[in-house]
Amino acid sequence: MSELPLRKVGDFIFGIDRDVNRGMNSGALIFASEDLVQKAMSDGSIEQLVNVTKLPGIVGPAIAMPDIHLGYGFPIGGVAAFSYDDGLVSPGGVGYDINCGVSLLSIPITQSTFASKRKEVIDALFQRIPSGVGTKGKLDLSRQQLASVMTEGINWVIENGMGDAMDVDHTDELGKFGEAEVSKVSPAATGRGMKQLGTLGAGNHFVEIQRVSRVFDSKIASAFNLSENNITAMVHTGSRGLGHQVATDYIEKLLRSGSNQLPDRQLVFARNGERLFDDYIGAMQAAANFAFSNREIIIDQIRRVFAKAFNLEYEDMRIVYSISHNLARVEEHEVEGKKTRLIVHRKGATRAFPPGRKENGSLFKLTGHPVLVPGSMGSDSYVLVGEKKNMELTFGSSCHGAGRVISRHKAMETLNLSRVSEELNEKGVYLKTASRKVIQEEAPGSYKQIEQVIRSIEGAGISRSVVSLSPLGVIKG
DNA sequence: ATGTAC
Numbered sequence: 001m002s003e004l005p006l007r008k009v010g011d012f013i014f015g016i017d018r019d020v021n022r023g024m025n026s027g028a029l030i031f032a033s034e035d036l037v038q039k040a041m042s043d044g045s046i047e048q049l050v051n052v053t054k055l056p057g058i059v060g061p062a063i064a065m066p067d068i069h070l071g072y073g074f075p076i077g078g079v080a081a082f083s084y085d086d087g088l089v090s091p092g093g094v095g096y097d098i099n100c101g102v103s104l105l106s107i108p109i110t111q112s113t114f115a116s117k118r119k120e121v122i123d124a125l126f127q128r129i130p131s132g133v134g135t136k137g138k139l140d141l142s143r144q145q146l147a148s149v150m151t152e153g154i155n156w157v158i159e160n161g162m163g164d165a166m167d168v169d170h171t172d173e174l175g176k177f178g179e180a181e182v183s184k185v186s187p188a189a190t191g192r193g194m195k196q197l198g199t200l201g202a203g204n205h206f207v208e209i210q211r212v213s214r215v216f217d218s219k220i221a222s223a224f225n226l227s228e229n230n231i232t233a234m235v236h237t238g239s240r241g242l243g244h245q246v247a248t249d250y251i252e253k254l255l256r257s258g259s260n261q262l263p264d265r266q267l268v269f270a271r272n273g274e275r276l277f278d279d280y281i282g283a284m285q286a287a288a289n290f291a292f293s294n295r296e297i298i299i300d301q302i303r304r305v306f307a308k309a310f311n312l313e314y315e316d317m318r319i320v321y322s323i324s325h326n327l328a329r330v331e332e333h334e335v336e337g338k339k340t341r342l343i344v345h346r347k348g349a350t351r352a353f354p355p356g357r358k359e360n361g362s363l364f365k366l367t368g369h370p371v372l373v374p375g376s377m378g379s380d381s382y383v384l385v386g387e388k389k390n391m392e393l394t395f396g397s398s399c400h401g402a403g404r405v406i407s408r409h410k411a412m413e414t415l416n417l418s419r420v421s422e423e424l425n426e427k428g429v430y431l432k433t434a435s436r437k438v439i440q441e442e443a444p445g446s447y448k449q450i451e452q453v454i455r456s457i458e459g460a461g462i463s464r465s466v467v468s469l470s471p472l473g474v475i476k477g
Numbered sequence: 478a479t480g481t482a483c
Contacts, residue, residue, distance in 0.1 A: 072478095095478075096478050096479070097478045097479085100478075133478095133479070133480075133481075134479085134480045134481095192479095192480075201478075201479085202478080202479080202481095203478055203479085204478080205478080238478075240478090240479085241479065241480070243478090243479095244478065244479050245479090247478095247479095248479090326478095408481095
């Protein structure tokens with residue numbers, strides 16, 4: 001491919017114009033600093049973004065967030081909207097970890113109280129929350145129970161004593177997609193899910209205990225139940241083997257059906273009107289409900305550990321929000337002055353609806369809902385809130401994390417295990433991992449600097465910071 | 478990300 005004609009179109013905004021000679025059906029927009037856009041140009045992810053513009057039925061530009069990097073077909077850190085009526089859904093635009101996302105719990109103790117029991121609490125979390133590749137959970141559900149989880153989402157978890165009724169309003173989509181179709185999930189996927197509910201997984205998935213280190217907007221911070229030096233717990237995980245199997249199953253089915261003309265076979269899709277379109281959406285929503293429930297159960301374990309260690313009431317530990325960053329969703333957006341139904345694919349990108357959107361939980365209709373952005377291991381995380389402007393610019397989306405800069409393989413080759421461990425120790429972060437290699441693979445040096453990502457997002461006017469969170473301890477697969 | 482390979 002000849003060099004892509006990137007041009008600056010605004011502060012922290014770059015564009016690639018539609019070029020029919022390249023087969024593009026729309027342009028592309030990249031929200032990033034000069035430095036981050038150069039990183040994206042060199043790793044091949046912008047080329048992936050341009051491939052997405054070649055798909056039929058795309059509406060508006062293909063969008064890249066500053067944390068963009070290479071993914072399966074679609075880049076991670078990308079947003080692409082398609083017409084609902086004559087558009088498509090693509091499993092690669094959702095990702096293998098369906099409804100991967102982040103939950104944040106506010107715990108009403110201060111840093112100094114936590115410090116006295118830090119090691120004991122982190123060790124207890126590591127002991128109670130199964131972590132690592134292929135790990136089984138303690139629940140071991142029947143097929144019938146798993147079907148309820150996939151249909152009812154966190155409502156099932158709460159009814160079974162592992163959550164608080166108030167959590168529903170603080171979970172994206174109220175913790176349940178209504179068109180989940182259990183019958184569209186294969187027996188192989190179901191079998192993996194039965195053993196894995198309530199498990200963390202591996203790679204970049206984690207539970208982190210943090211303190212609120214800086215408050216940028218005290219009014220919204222207090223509405224979100226966050227104040228300086230108060231303790232938070234952040235969970236990053238998704239739909240585990242179940243979602244992975246759903247993605248594998250449908251990508252395979254779509255490739256076998258083989259009717260699409262594709263710029264890259266990893267972009268394989270189903271058009272609205274085809275059987276696999278409805279089947280995939282039903283299965284994706286079932287996996288999404290599993291992922292919401294998985295995070296809710298891990299939050300329950302965290303609440304139990306803290307209730308015991310600090311003599312707290314379960315209900316005093318409030319979920320700030322539980323957000324999704326790997327989904328395709330049917331939403332209404334204004335397109336050229338007309339309300340239009342779209343399927344918005346966000347892969348490694350979060351929804352960040354500003355105040356006023358009906359989808360937001362009741363509190364968040366006033367404030368906009370929280371955008372949870374974890375930094376790399378050992379660096380700060382951020383809570384942001386969507387700005388009105390992002391409805392026009394990004395279909396109401398924001399970034400999802402720091403974004404990798406070097407591959408897992410390269411991290412193992414170039415980073416030194418003991419040096420990374422020492423650096424985390426010096427920063428005052430207590431780390432427990434199920435495997436050793438994850439320390440290098442997920443080292444801060446494998447990722448972009450979160451501050452650069454946040455500066456880009458704020459500079460482009462998509463979202464603004466509410467608080468930063470600094471890590472005190474972390475458990476990982 | 479993932480019972481890290483069909």
